[in-house]
Amino acid sequence: MLIVLVLCLLAASWVTGSGILCILYGKKGREAFFCADALLTGWAAVVGAAETAHILSLFGHLSLRVCVLLFSGLMIFLVLAMAAAGAVLWRKGAMPKRERQEGSCDVRAAAFLVPIALILLQAAFFLDVGGAYLKGDMTLETVVSFLDTDGIYQVNPLTGAPYEAGIPSRLKILCLPTFYSILCRIFSLKPQEVVWRAIPCVTLACSCGAYYCVGKTLFPESRKRQICFLTAAALLVWAGSCAPGMDGFGVLYGGWRGVTVRNMALVPYLVSLCLRRKWKPVFLCIAAEACLAWTLYGAGVCVFVAAGLWLSRYVCDRLEARAEGGRQNG
């Protein structure tokens, strides 16, 4: 059932994301995106659906059971609507011709095995080690308390007693514990299985997609260099598992945390979008981060990175234009 959950989440994300990109850019624009773009855009939309169900249930004082129904309804609508939109828009034009890249198919396929093997090793690592590092995190306790009380933030997850003074609003509006509780209910899985095993698999898949996008953006002309980039990124994730706060540590020891999803999926994806000047999905990433991790009233890491890359690009373009103008005058 764990595998079914992971595959369902990835499939729903991909279908939803494909439809969203078709709507945002039309069929012609959609061709400029990769498969991984659909996965990550769709994942942001799934988080948005979870956030909607969470907010309605929280402020409407609805039970978790009703929240599950809300989320299920939203997801069914989203997937069907985006699939229909994508199919309609796709049919309006001819299929695009794919450019052949350097190297034979067999060599490219074999070379891809290296980063894939490293990534599978990472999955094996956290499937084995799940829950070994919980300092500063209480996601599992929160999910368990939601399931136990059939409500959202009815009791303090760490003691089981009702809250006296309450919790910060900026924490209350984050949707991940509710999202995981919904998945436990829908797929009849234990909280530990969903939080420590299934979600880190999804985070790892999204992270791979994000770095795939970055690799294709940095090296569009060479599949060999893209594979080298992915391999290097996978090795750096291993090396970065030495201390909390590093990317690798988040993926291998805390793949369910909002900060890990942000750092390993949203931020690299955002970088690739900014480098390709695809600004519309950037707002989805910013909104997704606000639903996943504590931010300064919505202004988090994604806003900083997007603004920084935009500014950096603007300055570089201006300097290049000035240099070009100077050369022409000279």
Place this chain on the structure above:
Amino acid sequence: MAELFRNAWQLGWLRFTASGKLPAVLLAALLFLFLGGGWKRQKAFFWYTALSALFCIVPVTAIFLMLYQTRFYDYEWIWSMVPMTAAAAWGATQLLEPEREDAPLSGMRKRLPLALLLLAALALCGGPWRSGVDRKAERDKRQKAEKVLSLIAESGDEDICLWAPREILEYARQGASPLRLLYGRNMWEEALGAYSYDVYPAQMEELYLWMENVQQTEDVAQDGEGRLADGPDCLRAAVREGADHILLPGRLDAETVEDLAAPLGFRVARLDDYYLLRK
């Protein structure tokens, strides 16, 4: 201001680089890209990464970034704004797969030893063996605690409120049937205090210190800070706070445990490596 500076430098950058050298890998990659001309491929990305890394290192700008990300996060999380993995992987790719066929390091004969050298250098910079997380010990602790918790749950009592040593309480709210606790992990994990406005009364902290001292020293007449703490009084205070199931270390003398349970009218039962006192 001094505290902010200390958080950004001493407790921030110096501690961040003590456990792993990935920031050094990033700086080396950026230097290589700059000197090799590879930075021109994506100037905006290069300059953003370089400047954001610099802002994270220099204490003055690091303070602003820490204030921007709010006090909810520690220093290391400002590095989320730096695409460390992507930039370092970019540098590595430029080094191992140069653009020009006539570049000095082209050819398998030179690239393979270089790749192995880089791999060795990366392994020295960090890896799961430096994380300090002992998976086996953690798994054993968890399994032991879950065994005791399942025995308590099987006792048939409803609406249990448990007071136990930390090694048991740590896992009591993570199973499918969570127990109510006198205090939770936020008693000893300061970071979890940020998740709620609720604070424990001073007496609760004394109960925690007493229980941990009993767990370590088997001395029921003192708390961990050398203050005299009457064992029966501590138990009475716990019961007043709502505890109806109390777990004490099994190393205690049986007579001592009976003397503690008697004034409360509690029964004593042996449960694995513990004594369970309940109504």
